[in-house]
Amino acid sequence: MNLSSQTQAFVLHFGEMGSRWGFNRTVGQMFALLTVHSEPLNADQLARALKISRGNVSMGLKELQAWRLVELHHLPGDRKDYFTAAGSIWDLARTVFEERRKRELDPTLTLLRQLLLNDPQDEQEAGAQERMQEVYDLLELLDRFANALSRLDQKDLLKLMRLGSGISKLLELKGKSGSRKR
Amino acid sequence: MNLSSQTQAFVLHFGEMGSRWGFNRTVGQMFALLTVHSEPLNADQLARALKISRGNVSMGLKELQAWRLVELHHLPGDRKDYFTAAGSIWDLARTVFEERRKRELDPTLTLLRQLLLNDPQDEQEAGAQERMQEVYDLLELLDRFANALSRLDQKDLLKLMRLGSGISKLLELKGKSGSRKR
DNA sequence: ACGAATTTTCAGAAATTTCTGAAAATTGTA
DNA sequence: TACAATTTTCAGAAATTTCTGAAAATTCGT
Incomplete structure (x- = not known):
């Protein structure tokens, strides 16, 4: 889960813009990452990739769900919750x-x-x-x-x-x- | 410069919404007041009506000018700067x-x-x-x-x-x- | 050029928002 | 039911934003 400098830049930018779009920095970053990353990600992966706390990720995901911007998935044999951006761009x-x-x-x-x-x-x-x-x-x-x-x-x-x-x-x-x- | 409860409510609401529209509470309030008040207002009047500091008003007006949302006026025999909302709704x-x-x-x-x-x-x-x-x-x-x-x-x-x-x-x-x- | 009126600036205070991390709650499995 | 894995919660810490008020700068009339 180390981000290419491309993705890094994209994610950071969406963090900055986040507040203008109605959510806070880390929520913006989470959303950006889920958007460019086609595979579903779980909360730990998000926390590690974005270097933010597990609790913050949990709150952020809750907000993204309230916005109906993410979708929950489950992988067989894995109890963790996985998320993707919901639907097409x-x-x-x-x-x-x-x-x-x-x-x-x-x-x-x-x-x-x-x-x-x-x-x-x-x-x-x-x-x-x-x-x-x-x-x-x-x-x-x-x-x-x-x-x-x-x-x-x-x-x-x-x-x-x-x-x-x-x-x-x-x-x-x-x-x-x-x-x-x- | 005491506001009717109507105007009060309108102004406070625009303060709350302000952040969603891209500016802070007091800037939102100033804009709202200038919008419902047809007469031009000067900085002191704004400060008194909204109960905020003179410095804050100065900064807020600067921001509203950057947004091109207010218009500067001068009254004959008065050196103060007067402002109105710029143009029609x-x-x-x-x-x-x-x-x-x-x-x-x-x-x-x-x-x-x-x-x-x-x-x-x-x-x-x-x-x-x-x-x-x-x-x-x-x-x-x-x-x-x-x-x-x-x-x-x-x-x-x-x-x-x-x-x-x-x-x-x-x-x-x-x-x-x-x-x-x- | 001086001085009063007015506006702007900006350092620090206050308020608000965001973030962390440990504890509590929940969920699924054996 | 017991327990380990996982998620959620939330009190307080940290970061950020907003606000104040006094000092500095500007503007204008004399």
Whole structure:
């Protein structure tokens, strides 16, 4: 379980980026290692490869399971738990995307919905609520859009992402056919 | 500068969420307050309203300026710097989106591009590189897509986001006309 | 150029997050 | 059931991030 300098660099980088993606350094490293390493790894192997404590690995795996980013395997005649990254890179990306939507958007939408139920008590509050309503509308739209993207199958998602600047042409099309309807 | 309980709740929430969105608690609070408060605020007002030190406000404003999320104003006969949230909610969202793309995608793309230049030294490395290539391809696609979205004007973006599940129908359309071409 | 107003800086304090390692709990086998 | 292998837990240690406040720097009017 000694990592090539390639893998080392990859793993360390994902450790650094980890916090930006929503998990801590060692969780990022564990995930990176499981991603590049095709064979399943057990907790001891992860601990040794990454030079972190066994306890930390246990906690990290729990978190990765909560994110549904790893899969548990068993080898015949071995009681240890082995892990791999769950599904294709594509699946992983989708999962991260969905989890982040949940964590970054949903709580705010819930709060704003609540706050907007109250009647404003004065001018100041009325103005603040207007602004909050704008934030809410935007985040809700984003949330719906993210959900729609999540539901697309891989083929369509690929098609959409590859469109690039072609998107606006496609929308023009839609806009015209849409207005024609009435 | 005493905040209504509405605003208080909004500000505190954005503080909590701040870390998920890429900045720390007080920066999140400052941004939230500037967003709901239509009048420009100066550093002392922010410090008093949020009960944080003047120094912290200075650092926070510097960060918000780096994110291009605030705008500096001056009032006649007052030497203090006044700040507002920069542009419409829509503009703010676009800016946050772009900044996050830069911070979360670009460094990884750069690293992977580098790593993939090296020839693999053995089977193990070859396999790891395959996985890294997949990650690279995916992130690059995502990056291009994010860029394309950023470049859409507000009207088109709105149209696209409102499509929801209609997206797949639109893509079908495109798929068919695309294959018709050959 | 001086001085008052204002902003920035930054060393150390405080708060928070992450990590370790030993003990407790769980699991599977004989 | 007894026990060895394995995983989980969690109190406290270590590392990291954030915050304060006083001093330094800057800015502007006179």
